[in-house]
Amino acid sequence: MSVLRVRGLCWSAGDRRIVHDVDLDVAPGSVTGIIGPNGSGKTTVLHLVAGLRRPSAGTVLLGEDDVTALPPRERARRVALVEQKAGTDLDLTARDVVALGRFARSSPWHRAGTEAAVDRALSLAGASGLADRTWVTLSGGEQQRVHLARALAQEPQVLLLDEPTNHLDLAHQIGLLHLVRSLGWTTLVVLHDLDLAAASCDELVVMDAGTVVRSGPTEEVLGADLLGDVFGVRASVRREDRLRMLWHGLVGTSSWEGAR
Amino acid sequence: MGVLEDQIVWQLRLPRVVAAAAVGAVLALCGAVMQSLLANELADPFLLGISSGAALGAVLALTFGLSGVAAGPGLGAAAMLGAVLALAVVLALAAEAGGGLPPVRTILAGVAVAQLGAAGTSLVIMVFGSRDTARQVLAWTLGSFAGVRADDALVLAAVAGLVVVCVLTAARTLDAFAFGETSARSVGVDVPRVTWLLLVGTALAAAVTVGAVGPIGFVGLVVPHLVRLVVGPVHRRLLPLSTLAGALLMVWADTAARSVAPDREIPVGVVTALVGAPVLVALLRRQARRSS
Numbered sequence: 001m002s003v004l005r006v007r008g009l010c011w012s013a014g015d016r017r018i019v020h021d022v023d024l025d026v027a028p029g030s031v032t033g034i035i036g037p038n039g040s041g042k043t044t045v046l047h048l049v050a051g052l053r054r055p056s057a058g059t060v061l062l063g064e065d066d067v068t069a070l071p072p073r074e075r076a077r078r079v080a081l082v083e084q085k086a087g088t089d090l091d092l093t094a095r096d097v098v099a100l101g102r103f104a105r106s107s108p109w110h111r112a113g114t115e116a117a118v119d120r121a122l123s124l125a126g127a128s129g130l131a132d133r134t135w136v137t138l139s140g141g142e143q144q145r146v147h148l149a150r151a152l153a154q155e156p157q158v159l160l161l162d163e164p165t166n167h168l169d170l171a172h173q174i175g176l177l178h179l180v181r182s183l184g185w186t187t188l189v190v191l192h193d194l195d196l197a198a199a200s201c202d203e204l205v206v207m208d209a210g211t212v213v214r215s216g217p218t219e220e221v222l223g224a225d226l227l228g229d230v231f232g233v234r235a236s237v238r239r240e241d242r243l244r245m246l247w248h249g250l251v252g253t254s255s256w257e258g259a260r
Numbered sequence: 261m262g263v264l265e266d267q268i269v270w271q272l273r274l275p276r277v278v279a280a281a282a283v284g285a286v287l288a289l290c291g292a293v294m295q296s297l298l299a300n301e302l303a304d305p306f307l308l309g310i311s312s313g314a315a316l317g318a319v320l321a322l323t324f325g326l327s328g329v330a331a332g333p334g335l336g337a338a339a340m341l342g343a344v345l346a347l348a349v350v351l352a353l354a355a356e357a358g359g360g361l362p363p364v365r366t367i368l369a370g371v372a373v374a375q376l377g378a379a380g381t382s383l384v385i386m387v388f389g390s391r392d393t394a395r396q397v398l399a400w401t402l403g404s405f406a407g408v409r410a411d412d413a414l415v416l417a418a419v420a421g422l423v424v425v426c427v428l429t430a431a432r433t434l435d436a437f438a439f440g441e442t443s444a445r446s447v448g449v450d451v452p453r454v455t456w457l458l459l460v461g462t463a464l465a466a467a468v469t470v471g472a473v474g475p476i477g478f479v480g481l482v483v484p485h486l487v488r489l490v491v492g493p494v495h496r497r498l499l500p501l502s503t504l505a506g507a508l509l510m511v512w513a514d515t516a517a518r519s520v521a522p523d524r525e526i527p528v529g530v531v532t533a534l535v536g537a538p539v540l541v542a543l544l545r546r547q548a549r550r551s552s
Contacts, residue, residue, distance in 0.1 A: 052445055076448030083446075086439040090493040100436050104448030108429050154447065 003028045003186050004049065004158050009058035011044055019044045019210045022058070026158065026203075031180065031187045033201035033218075035194065040207040042190040043084070046162050049188065050081040062157060076104035080151035081160040085167065087135070087143070094130040094138065094146045098122055101153030117153055125149035126179060141172035148176070152183075161189040165196060198222055275413035276405050280514040280528075281507035282413070282420035283405075283469045284479055288506025289427050290462040291480030292487075292498060296434045297458055298363040304481040305466035308370040308459070309346035311401075311475035312377030314467065317342020319381050319397050323388045335400070340471030342377075347463050349373050360452045361459060363441075402527030403474035405514045412472050423465045424503055430458060431495035438493070476529045478536025479506055479513075485543050509535075 002025040009022040019041040026032045034042045047053050049060050051067040060067040062078050070078065080101070098118045106114050122128045127145040130138060138146065144164055151159055161180065165173035173193070177200040180187055191197040197204060197218075204221040206214045214221055290305035298307070321338035353369035354361050385394050408416075433454055436444040445451050466480070483506045484498065491497040510528075513535065517528040 072450045073448040081446040086443050088438045090438050092438055096494055100447050103436050
């Protein structure tokens with residue numbers, strides 16, 4: 001019943017094994033987080049799932065189909081990726097950027113519906129007000145929102161986010177993840193902040209040295225022993241819908257704006 | 261209008277104007293495509309070693325033989341052959357095992373082959389060439405529409421038509437490269453295939469223009485930048501306007517080349533450089549101001 005099933009996924013760069021024997025499942029409508037120390041292979045897994053790299057072994061199944069066997073346009077209608085940091089020097093407006101997400105859903109001769117879809121995506125991402133701003137005038141947080149809107153415009157079955165909160169201050173980190181949760185789309189997100197992962201994910205996959213060391217519901221995964229084992233720290237994280245708490249605290253006290 | 265004027269207009273001027281418009285449009289479009297695909301603002305249609313390969317081909321034809329070749333279509337054919345061979349070497353050097361053409365490798369391969377071609381050209385001139393050859397080669401590398409005949413103009417117009425249709429169809433694909441290759445792939449672009457088709461296609465079109473009228477610089481580099489200033493970087497608007505602007509600019513440049521000096525033509529490449537270089541400097545300064 002998973003939308004996304006990954007089995008025995010391996011990827012090597014030359015002789016170096018970067019990712020090996022990764023299994024993971026993402027249930028429809030859930031937010032699944034991949035966490036782990038730097039260099040544990042999180043981003044590589046996300047790129048493999050996005051079909052941007054060809055696995056050296058293993059499968060990425062989307063429903064019944066192997067992602068790596070899908071033609072590029074079909075693949076882009078099924079999975080959408082928000083990269084960690086992707087910028088441009090060109091004077092594109094936010095609307096132009098979001099329209100890139102419609103590439104696989106229109107053709108040079110059939111642009112009908114593109115504008116409406118772009119508007120819808122901008123609105124879902126809380127970025128309608130940014131539509132006519134040019135890329136360089138947007139702040140880091142606004143740029144991430146526009147990237148998210150671009151990914152939403154692809155109308156994918158699975159949304160892939162690679163550390164979407166990097167380079168953002170705490171308020172914008174919380175705002176973005178709150179937004180992702182409230183969308184209710186099937187999402188696989190790489191995060192490095194445990195607190196944020198605990199607060200925003202239904203399920204967690206913990207990676208270390210290129211493979212999955214633990215996975216399951218967030219409460220079960222985040223035990224003190226795991227933190228000690230994988231991250232080499234003693235700490236505990238409790239989940240009491242922390243994100244909502246943080247979110248309401250924030251909205252009550254600061255001038256953070258942008259999302260609903 | 262007398263018979264003579266009639267003949268001048270229809271047999272000399274018209275082919276020349278058509279050829280200039282076609283070459284200008286092709287070079288401007290090729291420049292826009294190269295700049296977008298390789299994510300490099302200094303990319304131009306001759307980036308992949310084409311002009312120096314063509315120069316080498318031309319100089320070999322002028323030096324070794326084919327004395328009858330000197331100004332006729334044989335010279336153009338030799339130049340085009342040189343251009344295509346240089347392109348093949350660049351692609352062989354740049355292509356990855358998996359078949360991709362990574363931008364930086366492609367640019368470096370182009371620079372290497374261009375240097376090699378220039379060295380070969382100099383060597384041939386120094387060792388084997390007469391003073392006359394050196395002069396002819398120099399004149400050829402600056403470009404001219406003076407020898408264009410009606411059938412040349414027709415071929416160039418057909419190439420231009422083909423390039424316009426193919427490149428305009430790829431407008432949205434080129435847009436998708438704004439955030440780099442990974443991003444283009446993630447929105448559904450078949451990056452290796454598109455890169456090969458568009459780079460090789462535009463390079464071949466540029467090679468045809470080089471064979472016909474020599475390598476005319478600056479139009480392919482500067483026109484897309486100018487048009488971007490006016491209509492922005494979205495290719496749906498950038499490409500049609502670059503086509504028009506390139507065609508117009510080249511017709512003007514050729515008119516100037518023909519009529520500035522009273523009884524001799526100046527090479528059209530000199531005109532485009534005289535206009536293009538200051539424009540490029542102005543663009544760079546503007547950009548420096550913006551990013552500071």
